[in-house]
Amino acid sequence: xxxxxxxxxxxxxxxxxxxxxxxxxxxxxxxxxxxxxxxxxxxxxxxxxxxxxxxxxxxxxxxxxxxxxxxxxxxxxxxxxxxxxxxxxxxxxxxxxxxxxxxxxxxxxxxxxxxxxxxxxxxxxxxxxxxxxxxxxxxxxxxxxxxxxxxxxxxxxxxxxxxxxxxxxxxxxxxxxxxxxxxxxxxxxxxxxxxxxxxxxxxxxxxxxxxxxxxxxxxxxxxxxxxxxxxxxxxxxxxxxxxxxxxxxxxxxxxxxxxxxxxxxxxxxxxxxxxxxxxxxxxxxxxxxxxxxxxxxxxxxxxxxxxxxxxxxxxxxxxxxxxxxxxxxxxxxxxxx
Amino acid sequence: xxxxxxxxxxxxxxxxxxxxxxxxxxxxxxxxxxxxxxxxxxxxxxxxxxxxxxxxxxxxxxxxxxxxxxxxxxxxxxxxxxxxxxxxxxxxxxxxxxxxxxxxxxxxxxxxxxxxxxxxxxxxxxxxxxxxxxxxxxxxxxxxxxxxxxxxxxxxxxxxxxxxxxxxxxxxxxxxxxxxxxxxxxxxxxxxxxxxxxxxxxxxxxxxxxxxxxxxxxxxxxxxxxxxxxxxxxxxxxxxxxxxxxxxxxxxxxxxxxxxxxxxxxxxxxxxxxxxxxx
Numbered sequence: 001x002x003x004x005x006x007x008x009x010x011x012x013x014x015x016x017x018x019x020x021x022x023x024x025x026x027x028x029x030x031x032x033x034x035x036x037x038x039x040x041x042x043x044x045x046x047x048x049x050x051x052x053x054x055x056x057x058x059x060x061x062x063x064x065x066x067x068x069x070x071x072x073x074x075x076x077x078x079x080x081x082x083x084x085x086x087x088x089x090x091x092x093x094x095x096x097x098x099x100x101x102x103x104x105x106x107x108x109x110x111x112x113x114x115x116x117x118x119x120x121x122x123x124x125x126x127x128x129x130x131x132x133x134x135x136x137x138x139x140x141x142x143x144x145x146x147x148x149x150x151x152x153x154x155x156x157x158x159x160x161x162x163x164x165x166x167x168x169x170x171x172x173x174x175x176x177x178x179x180x181x182x183x184x185x186x187x188x189x190x191x192x193x194x195x196x197x198x199x200x201x202x203x204x205x206x207x208x209x210x211x212x213x214x215x216x217x218x219x220x221x222x223x224x225x226x227x228x229x230x231x232x233x234x235x236x237x238x239x240x241x242x243x244x245x246x247x248x249x250x251x252x253x254x255x256x257x258x259x260x261x262x263x264x265x266x267x268x269x270x271x272x273x274x275x276x277x278x279x280x281x282x283x284x285x286x287x288x289x290x291x292x293x294x295x296x297x298x299x300x301x302x303x304x305x306x307x308x309x310x311x312x313x314x315x316x317x318x319x320x321x322x323x324x325x326x327x328x329x330x331x332x333x334x335x336x337x
Numbered sequence: 338x339x340x341x342x343x344x345x346x347x348x349x350x351x352x353x354x355x356x357x358x359x360x361x362x363x364x365x366x367x368x369x370x371x372x373x374x375x376x377x378x379x380x381x382x383x384x385x386x387x388x389x390x391x392x393x394x395x396x397x398x399x400x401x402x403x404x405x406x407x408x409x410x411x412x413x414x415x416x417x418x419x420x421x422x423x424x425x426x427x428x429x430x431x432x433x434x435x436x437x438x439x440x441x442x443x444x445x446x447x448x449x450x451x452x453x454x455x456x457x458x459x460x461x462x463x464x465x466x467x468x469x470x471x472x473x474x475x476x477x478x479x480x481x482x483x484x485x486x487x488x489x490x491x492x493x494x495x496x497x498x499x500x501x502x503x504x505x506x507x508x509x510x511x512x513x514x515x516x517x518x519x520x521x522x523x524x525x526x527x528x529x530x531x532x533x534x535x536x537x538x539x540x541x542x543x544x545x546x547x548x549x550x551x552x553x554x555x556x557x558x559x560x561x562x563x564x565x566x567x568x569x570x571x572x573x574x575x576x577x578x579x580x581x582x583x584x585x586x587x588x589x590x591x592x593x594x595x596x597x598x599x600x601x602x603x604x605x606x607x608x609x610x611x612x613x614x615x616x
Binding site: 128131132133134138139140141142143146147160161162200201203205 | 440546549
């Protein structure tokens with residue numbers, strides 16, 4: 001079991017003032033630890049679970065901060081804090097989904113310090129993995145959370161492949177629903193990745209949760225105008241409503257033609273190792289009226305193929321109902337177990 | 338340099354987890370170096386072939402043999418190519434992610450592993466009951482052939498002995514591939530109990546962590562060994578002087594002249610007017 005130490009371990013600390021300097025450092029130090037707000041990093045480092053010899057602290061890079069309009073949408077610097085995202089008038093007016101998601105992350109203090117780039121790129125909360133045992137995600141050959149005696153209440157019901165850890169981000173499903181793009185910089189140049197492809201499941205890479213290579217830096221998040229002003233729904237269920245990671249969350253963006261659903265994107269997180277866009281649900285409800293029957297259908301489709309573990313069976317009805325509410329809207333209706 | 342990876346389990350024990358991927362690169366390097374060294378030697382050395390006059394004499398003496406001699410039955414060839422396809426899928430799904438090509442490889446890997454396992458079981462039964470089981474193995478009886486082959490490689494003109502149905506190189510390779518493939522499929526089938534498949538319920542506690550570590554290391558060692566072995570196999574399959582063997586694996590037969598040039602009729606007898614059948 002990990003022991004929290006009072007002091008930080010020794011490492012070489014770099015505090016670059018520009019993106020180019022940061023990228024050069026990552027290119028020079030193959031296994032450098034990238035730290036944004038430090039909200040996840042300090043646990044890893046103080047617990048001595050991750051032992052990098054080099055830490056690159058991004059807090060001095062002003063280029064990484066701020067929100068600006070871009071072609072009818074937005075570009076958000078990866079180093080922008082969650083509080084800044086939640087309070088930004090452009091975000092609030094056009095992309096309220098992201099505002100809601102950012103406001104529900106952790107606590108006000110954490111939102112003041114934590115960045116949106118860090119929130120979407122954070123590692124999983126699987127406590128077996130974070131305890132430092134050599135599981136699949138840590139380069140070993142077993143998932144301790146998927147054994148007959150494991151405590152796996154928070155783990156995956158979908159998309160598991162050997163590892164059953166889940167992605168704990170609240171803003172990630174909102175960004176996938178908004179069709180965002182991730183701007184990634186490295187010494188090789190810039191690449192732009194769709195939010196949906198930014199997150200990686202264990203089937204593809206069991207030791208990472210994003211498409212970021214060790215020498216790459218997430219510099220910005222672009223949100224196109226596609227869903228600006230659409231009707232949004234975000235709901236997060238957690239054990240402690242004042243400060244916790246999601247047991248499950250759902251984000252949706254939709255437009256309507258009269259009573260019928262014209263376009264829609266529905267994404268859930270904490271059900272799998274990556275935010276899951278529910279394409280089957282989207283296809284099933286487009287063109288249908290926004291009512292209880294459509295919501296019921298969506299909920300049923302959403303959980304098809306779910307494989308609950310010993311202690312997380314509750315996530316199946318929870319996900320079904322969250323998706324129902326996302327389609328129907330939060331008020332009224334029935335909750336089915 | 339570490340050849341194996343160690344980890345820590347919840348009981349504080351150090352456990353084996355994997356082979357180091359350094360061994361993959363070592364096996365790849367060894368396979369390529371063997372290819373370069375052998376190809377260079379064959380280009381530059383005084384490597385001798387058997388004299389054509391000897392083969393002419395043998396062909397005249399065995400004119401009653403059929404012009405086409407069956408070397409591999411349809412079933413044997415089917416096994417070979419199914420196994421080859423499965424092996425390539427296994428190696429690509431195992432090692433492309435190691436070199437940075439990321440994709441969902443596990444399901445493809447275990448499906449190909451089951452195909453390989455099934456084809457090996459079929460091959461063992463087929464070879465045991467329908468083929469000459471002992472014709473593929475090496476033993477003390479092959480020492481004269483081994484000496485002759487080495488002398489020929491060194492440029493000396495030496496008379497026989499020639500091989501039976503399978504040249505010595507084939508048999509040595511077969512022995513190596515048997516060891517590596519059996520280790521890979523045995524450990525691989527056990528490892529399937531750790532992933533979700535339609536066949537049985539996952540049971541990660543089938544063995545202790547230590548035994549699982551040995552199983553994973555065995556699988557890894559066999560896998561990286563197969564990289565070098567497959568490179569060598571493909572290399573020999575496309576070499577001009579071995580093409581007649583590759584062709585026989587495609588078509589099933591060799592010519593009478595190839596039979597007499599490369600094989601010892603006493604060790605691989607072929608009926609003069611054969612009813613087509615057992616070979």
